[in-house]
Amino acid sequence: MNYQFKDMEKSLFDEKSVESLLKKRISIENVTEKHFGTEVVVAGFVKRIKNLGDNLKFLILSDHSGEIQLTFKSDIYKNIKVINELAPYTFIVAKGDATRGYSKKGREVVVKDFYVLGEVSAQPIPIEIEHIETSLDKRLDYRWIDLRNPKHRFPLVLLSEFTRYCREFFYKNDFVEIFSPKLIGMATESGAEVFTVPYFGKTAYLAQSPQFYKQMAICAGFEKVFEIAPVFRANPSFTTRHDTEFTSLDFEIGYVSSHYDVMSWEEKMLNYAFRRLKEKWEEKVRNNFNQEINLPKKIPKIKMEEVYEIVDKKNIKEDGDITPEGEREVSEYIKKTYGNEFAFVIDFPYKARPFYHMKGNPMKDGTETTKSFDLLYRGIEITTGAQREHRYKVLVNQAKEKGLNIENLRYYLEFFKYGAPPMGGLGLSPTRVIMALTGAKNVREVTYLPRDPKRLFP
Amino acid sequence: MNYQFKDMEKSLFDEKSVESLLKKRISIENVTEKHFGTEVVVAGFVKRIKNLGDNLKFLILSDHSGEIQLTFKSDIYKNIKVINELAPYTFIVAKGDATRGYSKKGREVVVKDFYVLGEVSAQPIPIEIEHIETSLDKRLDYRWIDLRNPKHRFPLVLLSEFTRYCREFFYKNDFVEIFSPKLIGMATESGAEVFTVPYFGKTAYLAQSPQFYKQMAICAGFEKVFEIAPVFRANPSFTTRHDTEFTSLDFEIGYVSSHYDVMSWEEKMLNYAFRRLKEKWEEKVRNNFNQEINLPKKIPKIKMEEVYEIVDKKNIKEDGDITPEGEREVSEYIKKTYGNEFAFVIDFPYKARPFYHMKGNPMKDGTETTKSFDLLYRGIEITTGAQREHRYKVLVNQAKEKGLNIENLRYYLEFFKYGAPPMGGLGLSPTRVIMALTGAKNVREVTYLPRDPKRLFP
Numbered sequence: 053m054n055y056q057f058k059d060m061e062k063s064l065f066d067e068k069s070v071e072s073l074l075k076k077r078i079s080i081e082n083v084t085e086k087h088f089g090t091e092v093v094v095a096g097f098v099k100r101i102k103n104l105g106d107n108l109k110f111l112i113l114s115d116h117s118g119e120i121q122l123t124f125k126s127d128i129y130k131n132i133k134v135i136n137e138l139a140p141y142t143f144i145v146a147k148g149d150a151t152r153g154y155s156k157k158g159r160e161v162v163v164k165d166f167y168v169l170g171e172v173s174a175q176p177i178p179i180e181i182e183h184i185e186t187s188l189d190k191r192l193d194y195r196w197i198d199l200r201n202p203k204h205r206f207p208l209v210l211l212s213e214f215t216r217y218c219r220e221f222f223y224k225n226d227f228v229e230i231f232s233p234k235l236i237g238m239a240t241e242s243g244a245e246v247f248t249v250p251y252f253g254k255t256a257y258l259a260q261s262p263q264f265y266k267q268m269a270i271c272a273g274f275e276k277v278f279e280i281a282p283v284f285r286a287n288p289s290f291t292t293r294h295d296t297e298f299t300s301l302d303f304e305i306g307y308v309s310s311h312y313d314v315m316s317w318e319e320k321m322l323n324y325a326f327r328r329l330k331e332k333w334e335e336k337v338r339n340n341f342n343q344e345i346n347l348p349k350k351i352p353k354i355k356m357e358e359v360y361e362i363v364d365k366k367n368i369k370e371d372g373d374i375t376p377e378g379e380r381e382v383s384e385y386i387k388k389t390y391g392n393e394f395a396f397v398i399d400f401p402y403k404a405r406p407f408y409h410m411k412g413n414p415m416k417d418g419t420e421t422t423k424s425f426d427l428l429y430r431g432i433e434i435t436t437g438a439q440r441e442h443r444y445k446v447l448v449n450q451a452k453e454k455g456l457n458i459e460n461l462r463y464y465l466e467f468f469k470y471g472a473p474p475m476g477g478l479g480l481s482p483t484r485v486i487m488a489l490t491g492a493k494n495v496r497e498v499t500y501l502p503r504d505p506k507r508l509f510p
Numbered sequence: 511m512n513y514q515f516k517d518m519e520k521s522l523f524d525e526k527s528v529e530s531l532l533k534k535r536i537s538i539e540n541v542t543e544k545h546f547g548t549e550v551v552v553a554g555f556v557k558r559i560k561n562l563g564d565n566l567k568f569l570i571l572s573d574h575s576g577e578i579q580l581t582f583k584s585d586i587y588k589n590i591k592v593i594n595e596l597a598p599y600t601f602i603v604a605k606g607d608a609t610r611g612y613s614k615k616g617r618e619v620v621v622k623d624f625y626v627l628g629e630v631s632a633q634p635i636p637i638e639i640e641h642i643e644t645s646l647d648k649r650l651d652y653r654w655i656d657l658r659n660p661k662h663r664f665p666l667v668l669l670s671e672f673t674r675y676c677r678e679f680f681y682k683n684d685f686v687e688i689f690s691p692k693l694i695g696m697a698t699e700s701g702a703e704v705f706t707v708p709y710f711g712k713t714a715y716l717a718q719s720p721q722f723y724k725q726m727a728i729c730a731g732f733e734k735v736f737e738i739a740p741v742f743r744a745n746p747s748f749t750t751r752h753d754t755e756f757t758s759l760d761f762e763i764g765y766v767s768s769h770y771d772v773m774s775w776e777e778k779m780l781n782y783a784f785r786r787l788k789e790k791w792e793e794k795v796r797n798n799f800n801q802e803i804n805l806p807k808k809i810p811k812i813k814m815e816e817v818y819e820i821v822d823k824k825n826i827k828e829d830g831d832i833t834p835e836g837e838r839e840v841s842e843y844i845k846k847t848y849g850n851e852f853a854f855v856i857d858f859p860y861k862a863r864p865f866y867h868m869k870g871n872p873m874k875d876g877t878e879t880t881k882s883f884d885l886l887y888r889g890i891e892i893t894t895g896a897q898r899e900h901r902y903k904v905l906v907n908q909a910k911e912k913g914l915n916i917e918n919l920r921y922y923l924e925f926f927k928y929g930a931p932p933m934g935g936l937g938l939s940p941t942r943v944i945m946a947l948t949g950a951k952n953v954r955e956v957t958y959l960p961r962d963p964k965r966l967f968p
Contacts, residue, residue: 074767074932079733095765097731097929116733116764141929145765169765170930173902177928196925199730212687219677229670231757233959234692234740235705237966247693249705249716252746252963258707265959268968272657273555275537275574281739282692288710299689306574307553307603307627309532444631463968467654470635471555471599472628474532501691501723505710508695510726510921 070167073145081117083159087150094120094161095145095169097200098138109135113146114200121160122146123153129163141177141200143170188494195501195510203340207498210333211486215280217325218301218482227276227303232265234258234282238463245286247296258284261479263408264464266304267440270475271467278303280482288505292494293376293432293484297503304477311410311423311439314476315353315396318427318435322348322394329489341490348394351427352386355399357415372401372419380431398425407454408447409438423476430488437478444468528625531603539575541617545608550619552578553603553627555658556596567593571604572658579618580604581611587621599635599658601628646952653959653968661798665956668791669944673738675783676759676940685734685761690723692716692740696921703744705754716742719937721866724762725898726925728933736761738940746963750952751834751890751942755961762935769868769881769897772934773811773854776885776893780806780852787947799948804851809885810844811854815873830859830877838889856883865912866905867896885938888946895936902926 076093083092096115103109107126112119126132128148138144146166153160179186179194181201191198199205222229235256239246247258259265262279269277283300308314329337330345337343359378360368362385367378374382374397386395399412402420409422424438441447447468451461458465486498496502501510534551541550554573561567565584570577584590586606596602604624611618637644637652639659649656657663680687693714697704705716717723720737727735741758766772787795788803795801817836818826820843825836832840832855844853857870860878867880882896899905905926909919916923944956954960959968 070932071767074765077765095931097931114731116731139929143929143931169932170900170926171902172927172929174927196726196730197928199727199732202731205731208688209686211689215687216677216681219674223674228667229673230666230958231669231740233755233961235742235755235961235966237968247707247709249707251705251966252744254966256966268654269657269958272654273572273574273660273663274657282689284693286710297691297693307532307535309529442628444629466968468628469630469632470655471597471601471630473553473555473601474528474627500688500727503691503693508693508709508712508714510695510924 069165070145070169073147073167076147077145079117080113080115080120083120083150083161085152085159088152088159090150091147091164092150092161093145093147094122096143098140098142098144100140101135101138103136107132111135111138113144114202116205118202121153122148122166123160123162125162129165138168139172139175141172141197142168144168188496192496192502192507193510204497206336206340207486207490207492208500210329210337210489211482211498213329213333214325214485214489215299215301215482217328218321219278219280220328221321221324222276222278222303225276227278228269228274230262230266230269230274230277230279232259232262232269232279232281234284238460245288247284247286260285261300262302263479264467266302266477267408267442267475268467270304270306271470271472275306276303290504292496293487295483295495295499295502295504298495298499299482301480301482302477304475306473306475308439308474308476311398311412311425311437311476314437314439314478315351315398315425315427318437318478318480319348319351322351337490343489343491345489346393348429349392351394351396352390352392353396353398353425354382354386356397356401356421357399357417357419359397369404371404373404376433379426379428379433383428383431386428393430395428396425397428400424400426405438407450407456408440410441411450425478427478427480429485432484432488434484434488435478435480437476439474439476442468442472442474444472527623528603528627531605531625534605535603537575538571538573538578541578541608541619543610543617546610546617548608549605549622550608551603551605552580552619554601556598556600556602558598559593559596561594565590569593569596571602572660574663576660579611580606580624581618581620583620587623596626597630597633599630599655600626602626646954650954650960650965651968662955664794664798665944665948665950666958668787668795668947669940669956671787671791672783672943672947673757673759673940675786676779677736677738678786679779679782680734680736680761683734685736686727686732688720688724688727688732688735688737690717690720690727690737690739692742694722696918703746705742705744718743719758720760721937722922722925724760724935725866725900725933728762728764729925729928729930733764734761748962750954751945753941753953753957753960753962756953756957757940759938759940760935762933764931764933766897766932766934769856769870769883769895769934772895772897772936773809773856773883773885776895776936776938777806777809780809795948801947801949803947806852806887807850809852809854810848810850811856811883812840812844813857814855814859814879815857815875815877817855827862829862831862834891837884837886837891841886841889844886851888853886854883855886858882858884863896865908865914866898868899869908881934883936885936887943890942890946892942892946893936893938895934897932897934900926900930900932902930 096113099112099114109124111122146163148161148163239257249256280301326347363378363381367375399421405422409424412421412423427435487495554571557570557572567582569580606619606621697715707714738759784805821836821839825833857879863880867882870879870881885893945953
């Protein structure tokens with residue numbers, strides 16, 4: 053290593069030593085009983101220093117896997133006074149003998165040698181990572197410090213894990229991942245809330261969803277496709293559930309016989325992913341968030357026209373959809389009636405759905421419906437799905453019925469002009485799943501670097 | 511199913527029948543000997559019709575998994591004359607008895623009943639999927655038809671498979687996937703070739719790479735992170751290797767002892783992914799592209815200062831990097847010398863690398879170098895990687911040396927102000943890997959919907 057700490061006065065650095073120590077370094081969680089009495093190398097940042105006089109000092113070291121106590125004794129580490137100069141959050145690497153010691157966690161390292169890897173160049177540290185009253189806004193401003201708190205980092209690990217298990221399910225079932233473009237020549241849906249991008253003298257748009265392109269893949273001869281990728285919504289409002297950019301999990305399947313097939317695939321996917329999450333993370337989720345991981349099992353379905361009889365009238369919107377408060381009511385009802393935290397709300401009115409949803413059987417009062425559904429989990433809408441209208445002429449008619457400009461949709465409509473199979477699919481928000489799973493109050497807590505109308509940094 | 515084919519004159523539709531048939535449908539590849547003599551349901555698009563008179567007609571049906579012959583005999587399917595009205599590319603579902611038959615592939619379905627799922631609404635079909643002289647441009651214009659040719663679709667399956675196996679490797683080795691924002695408040699690197707986005711009265715930029723945010727994750731206490739996601743480059747030029755948007759595979763690792771650790775991780779990842787690809791796709795890659803899947807094994811490393819002695823002087827750029835032609839020369843040399851299709855070119859001059867690469871030992875002539883590398887595969891650069899400079903003061907100095915505006919980089923530099931561990935990582939282009947693997951002449955052939963300065967559609 054070519055460390056150039058020339059500008060520092062402390063002589064705690066030695067390139068060759070650091071390089072060779074890092075090659076031997078192990079994760080803190082891997083320091084176990086079998087190491088007691090032998091030499092180990094650990095690295096991480098200084099969380100706390102306890103000064104017990106000139107001859108004994110304790111240092112709590114933290115890495116991605118956990119914490120361990122480093123013990124400095126003046127008879128073993130001569131230069132012990134330099135510990136006083138170490139600022140919290142300094143990254144160090146230390147070599148010493150592992151021992152059971154007297155610390156609560158039952159293991160410590162008696163340090164023989166250590167080096168600074170990355171010093172703290174400014175004081176004070178802008179946020180205290182364990183100060184529970186720090187506002188979410190301030191935590192997000194200094195996210196790279198905030199996430200050094202393992203409890204804040206854990207939801208992001210769960211997010212990675214949840215998408216991982218969904219992927220495993222897709223791969224096992226012969227889904228192909230598509231990588232659809234985010235720079236597009238036409239606004240994906242209504243044209244509202246879409247970001248524009250100056251593009252070599254023309255205008256491009258940022259994709260609000262991969263909807264058109266996952267459907268195109270089915271027209272192109274793929275049978276089952278998925279994508280987990282960013283989508284963009286120029287939504288000027290601030291809610292606890294929306295960002296201007298978020299990760300969307302989408303799949304689309306050809307030759308479906310109805311939207312029930314799509315729901316069946318989602319049910320299988322979620323049971324697989326939740327089972328895998330439960331196996332690995334149940335205890336840690338309980339300890340960190342006081343939440344249980346319950347499998348969706350057989351998810352109850354409730355038709356929108358039945359929902360109208362359950363929810364408070366003020367929670368039904370003009371177009372026949374329900375409000376977030378209405379969604380919470382439905383979730384509670386299903387929980388009480390069937391004991392399930394998940395609920396499919398199906399057969400939404402045509403008025404509340406986009407033009408490309410296939411129409412279904414009308415409600416008793418004659419209201420037009422769609423072969424569509426939402427999935428609620430603990431009161432939060434996590435999915436919107438449907439069978440799509442794949443017949444060119446019907447699709448064009450529906451676009452006209454909705455008052456859309458056919459010319460703007462030309463490229464999308466073309467996909468269906470030369471034959472298309474029946475198809476259906478859905479979009480799911482992985483962050484909303486993790487938000488509900490961990491009981492977070494705001495989707496931004498479980499998003500790495502959330503974006504809203506006021507937030508573009510860091 | 512609520513099929514509404516009222517606007518069609520042909521009476522080939524029956525909602526209930528279609529719905530119940532699709533529930534029984536199996537993939538064409540799954541029609542095997544064990545089905546002979548029994549009833550099967552298959553679906554797909556009409557590829558070709560062979561008319562052998564009024565009483566016998568053959569139809570080649572194609573789905574994602576293969577092709578099969580449907581045989582229409584007038585004594586079994588009474589309404590046989592309607593076959594004449596079926597346009598190629600029409601999507602249909604058919605029920606009949608599977609039999610060995612007389613077809614070359616050794617299996618066919620003698621049709622008892624069939625329904626149209628999606629008709630062709632316009633003629634002529636704009637491109638012939640099997641016409642080998644269709645230009646790539648025209649193929650891309652009608653990508654949803656072009657990809658009905660399985661040979662054109664296959665590279666996209668390989669792309670999904672390659673990223674799948676890289677992910678498997680990451681998950682097995684405790685990497686966490688991050689989902690970093692693509693809308694950012696500062697241009698990622700030099701500010702050149704970056705797309706701007708009007709953002710609620712301010713300006714946002716589209717991320718050219720997740721570089722800053724994967725490094726931030728390491729500062730935030732993650733140890734190994736990866737991301738496979740779109741990146742954006744406002745590159746006005748047209749080459750066979752560049753798009754304005756492409757999928758980038760990135761990883762970043764904390765506590766590396768040098769860039770050799772990063773190369774070691776990449777070598778392990780590629781050996782894993784190529785082994786898995788080879789197991790599953792070797793034969794099909796050979797048959798379709800006349801290419802072998804060779805494992806990288808131990809990848810030879812060559813220092814840039816040695817490269818200067820090998821390549822033609824005209825292929826060395828002013829900043830000390832080499833041209834694409836130079837990369838081909840190096841690849842050939844390594845292939846000839848070591849028999850390996852992969853080659854790491856290491857220790858690039860500091861002049862040719864960004865400010866955040868860590869400096870290394872100087873060349874014999876004193877030229878400053880970086881702890882950096884590129885990976886070449888079959889003459890194509892597929893990766894750029896390095897150990898990063900993680901020490902705040904050194905990093906600020908290097909940015910100044912490069913003449914960059916510190917204020918523009920403020921948010922990035924902040925990540926290192928409160929301590930950071932040594933780190934290293936890389937970016938890899940999965941489409942370039944598949945381009946080289948399949949011997950494609952243009953990266954756009956192996957991209958689902960490529961984007962260049964003139965292409966935003968479909």
